[in-house]
Structures are given as structure tokens and as C-alpha cells.
Amino acid sequence: MRCVIVSDFGSVNGGAAKVAIESARGLAEAGVEVVFACAIGQVSDRLSHPNIAVEAFGGEEVWRVEGKLAAARQGIWNAKAHAFLAMLFGRQPRGTVIHLHQWTKAFSPAAIAAAGESGLPVAITLHDYFSFCPTGGYFDFQANAPCRLEPMSAGCVVRNCDRASYVHKLVRVARQWRSNKALHALKAPLFIHVSDFARRFAEPFLPIAGRHVVVENMMEAPRREPARVADNRHALFLGRFTQEKAGDLLAEAARRAEMPVRFVGEGPLQARIAAINPQAQIRGWVPAEHVFDEIAQARCLVLPSLWFEPGPLVVAEARSLGVPVVLARTTGPASWVFDGDDGLLVDGGDVDGLATALSRLKDDALASTMGAAAYRRYWADPLTTSRHVERTLAAYSRLAVA
Template sequence: MHVVLVLDHAHINGGQAKVALDSAVGLRQRGHRVTVFAAVGPIDPRLAACGARVICLGQDDIASTTNKLAFAAQAIWNARAAARLEAELTLCDPRDTLVHVHAFAKALSPSIGPAIRRSGLPCLYTMHEFFLVCPNGGFYEYPADRICHRTPMSAACLTTNCDARSYPRKLLRVVRHLGLEHVAGLPGLFRHVVTISALQERVIAPLLPPRTVFHRIDNPISVERQPPERDGGGDFLFVGRISTEKGAPIFAEAARRAGIRPVFVGDGPSAAELKARYPEAVMLGWKTGPEVQALMRRARALIFPSIWYEGQPLTVYEALACGCPVIVSDACAGREAVEDGENGFWFRSGDAGALAAHLTRLSDDGLAARMAERAYERYWSAPLSVDVHLDRLEQVYGLVMREARPVPHPTERPGLRGAAPAGP
């Protein structure tokens, strides 16, 4: 089949792009034709190496733009992306082409919707975050540091400043969401929606049309199978963006109460303040993937205290694959990977005292060793490998294609078969 993958970035700049681009390479290796349509470069060199077709518009995102006003217009409605995508999809054979949208909110904008609709091609959307239903994409009030339970685009939503930067930026996102709903019609366009956690589906299902079909496809985890290396001892480890919504301050406070040394891998807006307030904290900065996994194999536990929903936090699964127990907030999707009391613990979200109690419990070497063994064995009994991810993708793609009504190719005359396919 021919898969058109639509996303903001043509290179890996986070988990969302990594999943999309890894799948592009994997699908090519399985013999499918792949087109990657993206707004922002540079282009991942693996795409050319595997023979994928790439259309990259060379546009900016919010981090790279030098003209905030021009980017605001692009973020609301990217006319160039719409025209280029429509031209590309016109060339595709509807008998074997499927459009899979991974991301639009950072550069492409909702303008991709009419282009996909007019093409008539079967399509689906992966819900890496919540931009399809929530203006700020996270159901999170940044100024108040709490999950938002308001109905998106309701009066209560519109009058609440939930943006991480400012209320005018929230209003910009509201304008974009109006276009998403009433001009692009994205919620109705994507009958098939891929989710990456059960929590995510529970949150979004009431906000999408009743005809929506949900498909669970776990993100792949890239971890080499090696047993844990810890022989007694081991650090309590935090890995990721050091920020309030990720719960970093909660871990630092809980560690102090439990009398243990917190170790942070990563960086973020809360790092300097935490180091000043908790001088006992060890700040290692960002590390490479293999370095992080080596730290996890020697750690006593990973602490994942996020106070917002998350999607499918890959760090949690990566830790379990390394034989590292996980202590996780009960408000986030990471709890789905942890069986409380078996391969880690849940704790009440935002409660430093509850987290401190589990840190104290897991200071017991025997318990830590048993949990490490269970974490390792449970993960590797059903690993989230790239092949498992691709198998599930192909299964869902096949279902979506079979549901779509066959449409004759526009260049095919009656009685003529075998029109040349588009793309490499």
C-alpha cells in the first residue's frame, strides 16, 4: 500500500516525530510505499536511505520563527501547506493510498483538513496529544498547575487562562480551534482515531462524534534486552523535562522527606530553582538514550510524578524494560504500565508525602530486587517492539482501507487496468 504520513517535523524533535518517522522507515522496509509530508526541516537522512518520498516545505515552527506575527497566521491557517498537500494527494491512487496524520498543531495547522477531505482518500489520526479536542492540547492549566476538567471551547474554557505563556496566546489557540472545528472539520474528518493509552481514550471519547472508531496502537520502545545491573544500592531517578507539570518539585520534596538523594536526568524551566531549593539534588543534565538506559539498569527506581494526563510516557516503559521499578502518579497514563505493588507503586498525584512513603518502602533492598525482577520479566513477556508496532499499524491500515469504498483512479479508462502508481 501507499502510506502518506503527515506531520509537522521531518526530523526527530520529540517522541511524536520519532514514532512517525520510525514507522516510515519500518513500513518502507516491509515493502510499502511511503510519502512523508512535513512543514519543518531538516529531513531525517534515514528517509532518503530507505527510499521514502519526502515533501518538506521548509517552514518555521514556534521555536525557529523570527517573525511571530507571520507564524501566528501560519499556525491558524497554513495556506501553503494546504495547497501543497492537496496537489500531492491528487496524484495518489485511491485504490491503495491511505493518509495517516500524526501532527499538525506546531506548523501545518488545521488547513490540512479540507485537502484530505477533497482527496476522498481513507485517513486516520494518531492522538499523540489532545489538540484535536483541546485548544491548548493538554487539558492542563499551566498557571494553576492542575489538570483542566472544563469542556473545551465552553464559556468556562474561553475565560480561563490555561496557556503556559499568556492569555493572548490562549486566544490565538482558540481562534485556531474554531478553524479546526468549523472550517477544517477535523473531528468529523477522522472517523478512525489511534490512541496510545486507555486514559487518553476515556478523556477524548465524549468530545468526538459517536461514529468515531478508536484503535489502540502502543508506541514502540527501543531498548536492547539486557538484565538490570544493580547489586544493592541504586539511585531514585527522574528522567525528562524538569518542570512543574512533570512533577519534578514533588519528587525533590518527597526525596527530602524520605531522606534520600534525588537524581535528575534532563533539564527544564524548574531546574535552577530546584537546585537552589534542594542543594542535595543531583542534576545530570540531558543524556543520550544509551546513557539513560545504563542509568536505569543501575537505578533503584524511576520516579514518574507527572501531574497531567500524558499520552503514553515512553520513559516508564523504557525503565521497566531495563528492569527498573517505577513509582508513578495515579493521574497520568503511565500508571497503566505499572501494577501497584508488583513492578512499582502508584501514589496520589501531587502528594509529596505519599510519594515519600513509597521511596521509604523501596529503600528495602529485598523489595527493590523483587520489583526489579518483576519489572523486567513482565515487560519482556510482551515487549513493545518496533515490529509489534508495525504489525498493529498494518492491521489497522487494512481495516481502514477495507472500509473505504473503492473509487476508480481518475486516469483509468473503462477496461484499462494497471495505471502507474504515484510515488516511488
Template sequence: MSETGSGINIVIAVDHASVTGGQAKVALDSAIGLKRAGHRPIVFAAAAPVDPRLATAGVEVVCLDQTDLLGAASKAQAAVQGIWNFRAEQELGRLLDGLPRENTIVHVHGWAKALSASIARPLRRSGLPAVYTLHEYFMFCPNGGFYNYPRNHVCTLEPMSAACWASNCDSRNYTRKVWRCLRQSVMERVARLPEVFDDFILISRFQERVAAGRLPSGARVHAVSNPIDCLDLGRKTEPATGDFLFVGRLSPEKGLFLYAEAARRAGVAPVFAGDGPAAAELRARYPEARLLGWKSAGEVKLLMRRARALVFPSLWFEGQPLTVLEAKAMATPIIVSDGCAGREEVEDGVSGLWFRSADAESLAEALIKAKDDALVAAMSNACYDQFWADPPTLARHVERLGAVYSEVLSRKPATQAVEPERRLPAP
């Protein structure tokens, strides 16, 4: 029994206590949904501020009021915190020590941007069952994405091999890549973070191929889709109007230059909703592009509803792009790269179109095909019908999480041995 009734105590560990991206959004939304379902979620986060929705929903929060690595006061501070966040280790241990053993589970959504691999030590010491959701790939790859950012292509090197160490694949510089490899060594050999988890949640079938052979021996894998918050607006009355729309961070790995080039070849005006480091270069190289800047969640959904199609040209291994699902909920067809998990939500030629990953000519052909009003209307209706036949709502997400938690808890032995730890010196 939890302290608040028959629900489960769930410690939700995540880098940020506010929505800074898809990972944090899923973690915090799930906390709110779990609370509504009668469980006792406790958000444990390093970086402030705290999302006010959590207090409104009655969700307990332990926030360390730290910054993430990018917001640290100095590079030295970020380097130390990123490798081993001593305060996170201490406070998580204190939190877990105060929770009942028989009905508590820890669900980790992220550690690489603020918490660090130091969370492994209190998790192991507590003996509590722990689950990890693969929102990205920092558990396997030093830069988290199996992606070479300077060269803009998927990386096929074996992580942490000599070739990996030598590769300048970081989005900023090689010094940062070396630091990331050092952090990965500490995560794997000192913290042994992957070994803490007997259960992993994958958010798409695509991730099975990426994670194959990399999870700990004997690990159990569960499929739980991310939740989507959308209103059922019905089928579109005029589906073949509007723009070809890109939604997301304006950074090269998202494929924005590929889209702009393909749009130029197809004779259509590319529209971008979002902001990021590549905005100025995009504007300079493709003056015909319309850059709408950052938009609120409500504005984005309205843009999607009005769009002729969403273009999702991502070059890296997206785990489960939320924008693809959101567009589908809005009855908007999706033109998607066949090299990312977004393709799972798109039936080629039925609810959208696939194109060859990183191939501007293939994307241009898809854009030209999507000029066909009748085809767009048919794909729009298919999007609506497919999504709303089994919508991945927050309630359904929570229901599936609850089933995973119950299964994990049912396997937990009455007592659990605590393995010896490999120590890091105190700061």
C-alpha cells in the same frame, strides 16, 4: 497495489521531519519500520531539518522547510501559520493528487505545532481514508493537555466554554491562550478537522476516559501501543543499587518540584536527567538535587539501567509515556503517578509503586518503601519478565498498524463524495 509493490501507500503527516519529542519519534520510527515491512511510507512535514535516518532507510520525505511556531521569525508569522498554513494545504493537496486511490491511506500524528488544521481541506478533497493518532489532546483542548499551566493542575473546564475562554491556563500568557482559542474555533468550525477521520488510534487505555464523548459520532477506535527501541540485557545482577531517577523535560507539569519535595521528605537525593525552563528554579529551591542535564538516548538508557527506580511524577494527562516503558525494559521499577497513563504499565507493588497524583506526601511514602532492597529486587525482576514477555518492538508496532490500515482500506467505498468546504480567504 502501491507503486512499489503489494504494500500500502501511507502518507505520514507530522509537524517535524526530525525527532523533537515523543510524537515525532513515533511517527518517524514507524515510517522506517513500515518501509522495512514492504510498504511505501511518505513523510509529509512542515518543519525542517529532516532526520537523516529517513534517507538511509529509503523513506520518501516531503518537507516544507518551514519552522515550527516557536521558531517562527515573528509572532505575527507564527500566529498566521498556526491558524492556517496555506503552504501546507497546497503541498499536501499536490502530494495526495499524485497517489493511487485504491491503496493509499493518510496517517496524521500531529498538526498543532507547524502544519495547522489547514490539512483538513486536501484530506477531505482527496477522499482518501485518514487515521489520527492521539499523542496529545489538541483535537479537543485549546492548549492540548487539559492542564492549567500557571496553577499546575489538571483542568476540568469544558473546552471552548465561556469559562475556558476566560481561564488563563496557557504556559506563557493570556494573550496566547486567546489565540489558541481562536485557532481551536477555526479547527472545529472552518476546517472541521476531526470530521476528516473515521478512525482514531489510542496509545493507551487511559486515553479512552479522556476522549470519551469527544470523538466524532461513529468514529472507530484502535489500540496501538507506541514502539520502544531497547536491547534485552537480561535481569539485573544488582537491582537494589543506584539512584532514584527522573528523566524528561524540566518543566512544572512534569512534576519535578513534586518529586524534589517528596525526595527531601523521604531523605533521598533526587536525580534529574534532562533540561528545560524550570532547571534554574529547581536548582535554587532544591540544592540537594543532582541535575545531570540533557543526555543522549543511549546515555538515558544506561542511566535507567543503573537506577534503583525511575520516578514518573507527571501532573498532566500523559498519553503513553515512553520513559516508563523504556525503564521497564531495562528492568528498573517505576514509581508512577496514578493520574497518568504510565500507571497502566506498572502493577502496583509488583513492578513498581503508584502514588496519589500531585501528593508529595504519598510520593515520599513510595520513595521510602522503595528503600527496601528485597522489594526493589523483586520489582526489578517483575519489570523484566512482564516487558519482555510481549515487548512493544517497532516490528510489532508496524504489524499492528498494518492491520489497522488494512481494515480501514477494506471499508473504503469505490467512490467517496467530497463535502463542500468552508473557505478562508487567501493570504
């Protein structure tokens, strides 16, 4: 089997790039011939393997292009990227799978169009919602709430929902128009979702000709003894301090519940979090090799996201350590949680419900019981790379019979 993986980045700078790179490595180790097409930055050492050929476009991140008009033009349609990918895809033997992971930062919708023009089977992993939403998050940053509009409808186009500005939104609308045109030209594409929730949410917005499958992202966790959560006191938020991730709501809920809380990360809401809850511990990012140690010190991990987050792996990291989670029920990992048994689900934006959940977890026995259940369920089916590769290959086989 042979595949071409398309990722804007050739090294890890976020979740999508990490999954693309680790998936390529896992597939190569399983005997698949992999071509890894990237555009930005250095190439990860993880792509050094006899079964991986790296094809670097040598582009740059769209908003680092000199001149706003040039950046906008490249974001909407990168003609050079189209030529590069069309030539690359054209060299591939029949039956090669083209697997798109990320294209919005450099390749542009030209990547989708080139894939469709090749006549080869196409798979697309939805790490976000850029396949149908201009801003990629289906979130109204001006209203600080999930979007309720039909993507690319008249109401969507005129709505100023972008984090930056309405002009920025209009550029994204133009890019989405090109994306939609390319997506609808694909013959029976396979959309790969990273959680059951993300599939149920996204499927109605995607081309009717598409097929759908869930392949969770990998998360290689060392199997350790479960954390002694009854000995821990603080709730933990681990991530960017941005409005859609709602760290400020956790700060308020923890204050009401009189539960210590620790925020690990960075972002524009840091000052607001500190003002709401002066007792909160706020720390910068911890090195990747210390993330599990950080989580193991927590009473619970909290993910209060307001947006419909597809599949953040920090929840799996906590469950692998036996740390119970409190998270919004409109997030991907909510489908892993048995509410009240191995974690607690709350409505996004419900500060009272979040405070109540934190108060419940102040009970040592309950926290310990939930943590033990989370640990047991995670290790019954861990998110290993081999699991991810097996399910990815099964997804590719569906394309082969299209």
C-alpha cells in the same frame, strides 16, 4: 498498501517526530509504500529507503515566523500548507491512507482539512491532546493542575490557562476552532491512541463519528541483564523540568523520604528543585546512547506528572532494565503497572503518597522483587518496531473497510 505520513518535522526533535519517522521506516521495511510529508528542518537518514518518498513543504516553525501577527495567522491556518497537501493527497491512488502525526508546528489545521477534502481514509495519532484542547495538554498552567473544563466551552475560552499569556491562549483557541471544524468534517476518522489510559481519557472529547484503537509507540531496547536495583540508592527523574512534570514535587518527596534523588534533563524548574532539595543531584541531558546506562544506575524511576501524560516511553525503558517505577496513576504507562507488584502508583500531586512510595522502595528485597517482575512483564511483550508496525497495519485495515 500505500500511506502518506504527515509530520511537521523531518528529523527527530521530540517523541512525536521520532515515532512518525520510525513508523515510516518500519512500514517501508514491511513493504508499504510510504510518502513522508514534512515541513521543518533537515530530513532524517532513517527516511532513506526505496519504499519511502519524502515530500518536503519547506515551511518553518510557527513561532519563528517573523512578526507575531504573521505567526498567529499561520498557526491558525497555513494556506500554503493547505495547497501543498491538497495537491499531494490529490496525486495518491484510491485507498491510500493519510496518517497525521503532527501538524501544530507548521502545517496547521489546514493539514486536517486537506486530508478530509481528499476523500481518502484518515488516521490520526494522538501524541498529545491538540485534537481537542487548545493548549494540547488539558492542563491549567496558571492553577498548576489538570484542567476540569469542557474543551472550547465558554469557560474554557475565557480561562487564562496558557503557559505564556492569555493572548497566546486566544490564538490557540482560534486554531482549535479551525481544527474542530476540520475534524468534524472527516468521514469516520481513525484515532490512534498511544495507551489505554489516553484512549479512555480522550475519546469523549473527540468527534462521535471517529473510531478508536490503541497502538503503543515503539521502543527498541537492547535486552540486557536486569539492573541490580538493590545495589542502587537513588531515585531517578529523567525529562524536562517543567511544572506539569512535577520534578519539584519529587524533590520534596525524596527529601521527606530521605532517599537520594537524581534529576537528568533541563528546564525552568531547575533552581526550584535545587532549593527544595539541596542534596539532589542535577545533571544535564545524557546522550541517547547512554540513557539505558543512566537508568540502570537507579533504584527506581519516578514519573510524578500532574498532567494526563499519554505515553512517555521512559517508563518502558526502565521496565526493560528491571528498574521499578513510581508514577502518577493518571498517566498512560500506569496501565502497564500492577500496583504494588512491579511498580507503585500514586495520585498526581500527592507529595505524601510519593514520599511513602519512595520509603517503601528503600527495602532491598521489595525493590528487587518489583524490578524482577517489571523485567519479566516487559519482555513478555516488548515494544518493538515490528510490534508497532503490525498493529499500525491492523489499524489501517480498519480504515479499508469503512
